Amino acid sequence: MFNYIIRRIIYAVPILIGVNLITFSLFFVVNTPDDMARMQLGIKYVTPEAIEKWKKERGYDKPLLLNSDEAGLQKFTQTIFFEKSLAMFVFDFGRADDGRDIAREIKSRMIPSLAIALPVFILGLFVYISTALIMVFFRATNIDFWGVILCVALMSISSLFYIIVGQFLVSKVWHWVPISGFGSGLDAIKFLLLPVIIGIISSAGSHIRWYRTVFLEEMNKEYVRTARAKGLSERLVLFRHVLRNALIPILTGAVVVIPLLFLGSLLVESFFGIPGLGSYTIDAINSQDFAIVRAMVFLGSILYITGLVLTDISYTLVDPRIRLA
Structure with missing residues (x-):
């Protein structure tokens, strides 16, 4: 196990260098240092001397x-x-490029991003898996049929639609929660409630259908037929055996969102005025601040590689047949 982790860390170094090189190249293909200087200085102060001074500093x-x-x-x-x-x-x-320390900004903005992403991840995982299990338990019935129809309908709607409708109805018309902003302590709950609900609903269609497919595939395997032959109830087979053996694909799907837990949601944070890493990245792209964009891409790469390693390790916990040499 230890040797495996060391190998994965060593393999990550050339990957991170490659990601940096590609990001660096793509950015400067469309954006030269002179262009960056002109944007930061503004039209009134753009002179050849000012550009050179800005670049040198x-x-x-x-x-x-x-x-x-x-x-x-x-x-x-x-x-x-x-x-x-x-x-x-x-x-x-x-x-x-505006002189602020990037590491300090990341530390201060990580908490608002986690405040949205963690509830969406944990509650969403519970809702998606529970709903998929119910649909599989009542498969080939009206519950399963209309559940699939609803999932397809949710998948067909853009997440931007949920944000706009949610802000209009819940905040502007009903005045249940603030339309945007962020607070400290328990006061932050009223600002986070709507973004979390929208985050769960906007991803529900695709996730529920995927988990349903995973569970249905497990239902056709030999160990399920053996369990039924031994007289186990359908509920026991589904919630004990099928769910347990489906943990590996569930873990594989969960690792994809690990970077988002720290980097935040670009759309949600921007529309709700939450000072997280997602809005920080959007602002950096708009202002062509290469230093911030580069840092966020690098951080995302590290988090994704870390998630892959943790997922491989967790495989050995849910399936003892897997051994990492």
């Missing part, structure tokens, strides 16, 4: 990937890529 006056004016290793170290990207491997995210 923020380290964008060097070549992107290869410095032909230097010799030896400095050809690669005296570049924007080396100074701006490789430092993140020691979690030195540097400063944004």
